[in-house]
Amino acid sequence: MKNLIILFCAAFFLSGWASAQDIGSPDMKNIKGLYPGKTYSPYAKRNFPNNVYWGETHLHTGVSLDAGLFGNVLGHEDAYRLCKGEEITSSTGLSVKLGRPLDWVVITDHSDLMGLAVGIQEGAPNVVAEPLGKKWHEAFERGGADAGEAAFELIQNFAQGTLPKAMLNDYSPGSKVYTSLWEDIIRTADKYNEPGKFTALIGYEWTSVPKGFNLHRNVILRDDKTRAGQVVPMVTLPPLGSQDPLDLYEWLEMYEEKTGGQALALSHNGNLSNGWMFPVDKTYAGGVVDKNYVEQRAKWEPLYEVTQIKGDGETHPFLSPDDEFADYETWDVGNLDISELKKTEMLAGEYAREALKNGLMLESKFGTNPYKFGMVGATDSHTSLSTAEEDNFFGKSVSVEPSKHRVEHPFIKSELGEISGDMIVASGYQGVWATENTREAIFDAMERKETYATTGPRIPVRFFGGWDFVDDDLRSRSPAFVGYDKGVPMGGDLRKSKGSEAPNFMVYALRDPVGANLDRIQIIKGWEDANGKLHERVYDVAVSDGRKINKEGRCKKAVGNTVDLESASWTNTIGASELMAVWRDPDFNPNEKAFYYARVIEIPTPRWLVYDKVRMGAHIPEGAELIGQERAYTSPIWYNPSE
Structure with a gap:
């Protein structure tokens, strides 16, 4: 029953995020501070981006x-x-x-x-008029190895600059075909x-x-x-x-x-x-x-x-x-x-x-x-x-769309080395x-960089930088208001300090509503010291399951692993449905330029080739990675002492 309640609350929070990312009612006594000059309704008179x-x-x-x-x-x-x-x-x-x-x-x-490829597939008149174009079209019609060889030969001609001039002209800017396309x-x-x-x-x-x-x-x-x-x-x-x-x-x-x-x-x-x-x-x-x-x-x-x-x-x-x-x-x-x-x-x-x-x-x-x-x-x-x-992955190209043997198809192979098929992400x-x-x-x-990457899961993430965030800013359940009011979002530059000794950052993330729980949130810092030397450091700022963050800012205990390789599944019995933190940089030097970004990491889940094995009986190559921890990367926030 407890887990059901947690999932219900997480689903409610996430569904609100899809249309209005802040829900819940703040304490009445804090309304004036949270919404200065605004109406009582937390959804009215917004002037910041509220949807992902x-x-x-x-x-x-x-x-x-x-x-x-x-x-x-x-x-x-x-x-x-x-x-x-x-x-x-x-x-x-x-x-x-x-x-x-x-x-x-x-x-x-x-x-x-x-x-050009469409012209070859369809046997366009301007393509088959060239002997090589006719050869490639006929090979494509036959399919299989013939089509593969033709494709390789065409790419070689492209790389070496030996494509027939008429064909090149027809599929370059300025031509009737190119302009029409x-x-x-x-x-x-x-x-x-x-x-x-x-x-x-x-x-x-x-x-x-x-x-x-x-x-x-x-x-x-x-x-x-x-x-x-x-x-x-x-x-x-x-x-x-x-x-x-x-x-x-x-x-x-x-x-x-x-x-x-x-x-x-x-x-x-x-x-x-x-x-x-x-x-x-x-x-x-x-x-x-x-x-x-x-x-x-x-x-x-x-x-x-x-x-x-x-x-x-x-x-x-x-x-x-x-x-x-x-x-x-x-x-x-x-x-x-x-x-x-x-x-x-x-x-x-x-x-x-x-x-x-x-x-x-x-x-x-x-x-x-x-x-x-x-x-x-x-x-x-x-x-x-x-x-x-991972469970609906159609690969890089048509040659590696789902099949029993696609994992055996290398991405690229040369005399010097190989990128094997199981490495496709x-x-x-x-x-x-x-x-x-x-x-x-x-x-x-995108232009203001208020955007972030994930490796596939739709993890809602907010990341703000400022100088005077406090833990109570997260307690309101509507932290974006105070995030924009007191700081800058991902992609921004820290405003000038109002006397604080070090900047602090407010970050929060929710798991994908149909995905895996969260292992941790980290903040990655990079900086240049007075001698021009570059540094980086990783800080764990929020971790799941009651694990501890040590005095160096790290949690060395792994979250665990619930993956079942036989059924290509996992359970959300570890990790957290949401994580959040207000974190102050303990190693800040006001004279050093720096950047900060957040990395949100999920608990372990199966990679796509495990689904291939379970669904189609695919053979998994020895040494292939079967489990991964998917993640999100926010855009950075920068600090420059001269600005």
Whole structure:
């Protein structure tokens, strides 16, 4: 009966969060302090973001060259229908539906040769007119190994710049085919965009991958087809394109000046960039990290994709040896095509936490922090299916949609190494705190970095920084009011101190209503000392099950494990349905720049391949990870003594 009551209370709190994130009535005597100048009703006269909306910024359809070549026959309409909660049929003929609809999505097909794969699939006249195009179309029709070989041959021709010129011209910006396809993409986005109900943001992926170093950026527009139709996406192939992000920033500038609209870019997760995603000295193209570079990157890239199908990008155990949760879904074999193996000195240029620290250093050098980014999660699915749930995971590409043998299919394999199929990650989603579910509100929340990443679960998380939060601010059950009143939300800069010796932070999280309980909440701090040396530290600030946090700010006792591998299940008999804390930095130095972000960790649950074994009898490779602790990463809050 006790557990039933707890679950009822948690469900009530969470259901309120879906439509109005603060519930409950504060003590009458505290109303004046909690709602200065406001009405009695806690839901009236709000001027802060009170809803969390779930979506992702990285989804591919069959329009993308690689997705289409490997068998994706679904387009934008299919992707939108699934995100909105409809049941559709996957490219392999499987019925698929999300456990819960998404609130918004950005479909980001690769801009280079967009639509060529569809032309090959359908045998478009301009494709089969070329001998190679006819060969590839016929191979796709036969399917199986022939289609795979054709796809590999086409990608080789693309990489080596040996595609037939006529075919290249037909699927590049300025061509009739490309222009028509872009018009169809933006028209379809407007068709499925329903302000207040579902948001379809217009975007694309700029696919810079020199020498296999993954330096992709996703571009997101705030606008509808009226403005988006005045341009076509930027590509990387010469002579029209470039692989230098500085040229992408020029495109973004051009877009805003030409259309009067707004745009931003976000960096793809960097763990396949072999150290080039977050440079501190030289860029991959022989350029330098100078004042112009840091200013342009800070202006145009306010977000970073910290987790997705191709591994987690928060930190690495080599970079964070004192963090026992650092080795999570780690990909550190090599670059995107494993043409170059990973070296430990590359890792510092690939992970979010290290980049946040290096941003402090670059700010001291140039006056601007280029890595002052918010956190987002996405799938990077190439199936048109935005599935990040472990028990409903349709993989990276059509070749690894659910089947008995998909786990045996490597993500990439070369003479130097392999990223095995069991390493694919069922991740992630993005929570956005916004005033309403519209393009404008979602985009604006991203731009101010009031957004956070999860590895899939829909964990509601709030994180505020200030100087005078107290425990009673949490007791009211409506802490967002005081959070905005006394401090700043995730993504913000701490206001000037009013005399307090150290800043404090208010954080609270609720478990996903259909997910696992919470193990703990941590706050990760990074700072630069007076000698220019960079540091980091992890603090446990709230833990479940009565465990203790020691004087060093850590709880070394694990939460336990209730996973049943035979049934692919777990029980919420450990952990907590909600955790919260007000925490003051015990090691604060007012002269040192710093950042803080929260990490919320669930109790252990089964990974997707356990469901494959139970449902389909799949063989699990020896040594494969079967259990994980999913998590959420908030955007940081920064402190700068000079501001």
